[in-house]
Amino acid sequence: MLANSGEAAVERAVLIAAGRLSSGITHALLENWTRARGSGLWPRRRSLRPDQLLPLLPNLAILQIERAPLDFRYRLTGTLLDRQFGQCFTGVRASEIGFQTVGTAFWVLLSDTAQDALPQASTVSYIGTRGETRVAEMVSLPYSTDGMRVDQILIGLDFVPVAEV
Structure with a gap:
């Protein structure tokens, strides 16, 4: 992790x-994250205010970074994500989920965020639970519980039918 990546890199x-x-x-999530970080490289957990995230909560997930070996454990998933994925992943590690495991686009997004300690954004096409083709637009945002190192990632996902992209 590039803990001293600096303001210009952020x-x-x-x-x-x-x-x-x-x-x-x-x-909106990226803007909220930017405001919450203030003059720091990343926001601290206490500066991410749930009342300001309320309209976004269905589309959010919080993942704990596990470093040895690298993995990501879901601490919270929004209701829209639970519906879209067909289950709640709270408590589950990304490595245990076939479409999120090592080598997938989602894993790369998470590992880049954890390693670089910088915001990342990506899109991935997928087939939804009803057979429809969609694009998942993802923003992956590092944050810190202690202010010293990135130990969690805030994810925002929006699911868009391909015709709208």
Whole structure:
């Protein structure tokens, strides 16, 4: 992890991520994260206010970073994510979920966020639970419980039918 990636690197990463996002939900989460971090490299857990995230909560997940070996354990999943995935992943590790395990686009997004300690954004096409083709637009945002190291990732996902992309 590049704990000293610096303000300029964070600002560049925010601009790059914002340029990859088209969803109002993922943009709003990135803006909230940027405000919450203040003058720090990442927001601390206590600066992410649930009342400001309320409209976004169905689309959010919080993952705990496990470093040895690298994995990501879901601490919280929003109700829209639970419906979209067909189950609640709270308490489950990404390595235990076939479409999120090592080598998948989602795993790469998480591992890049954990390693670089910088915001990331990505899209991935997939077949939904009803057989419809969709695009999942994802923003992955590092944050810290102690202010010293990134130990959690805040994920925002929006699911868009391919015709709208």
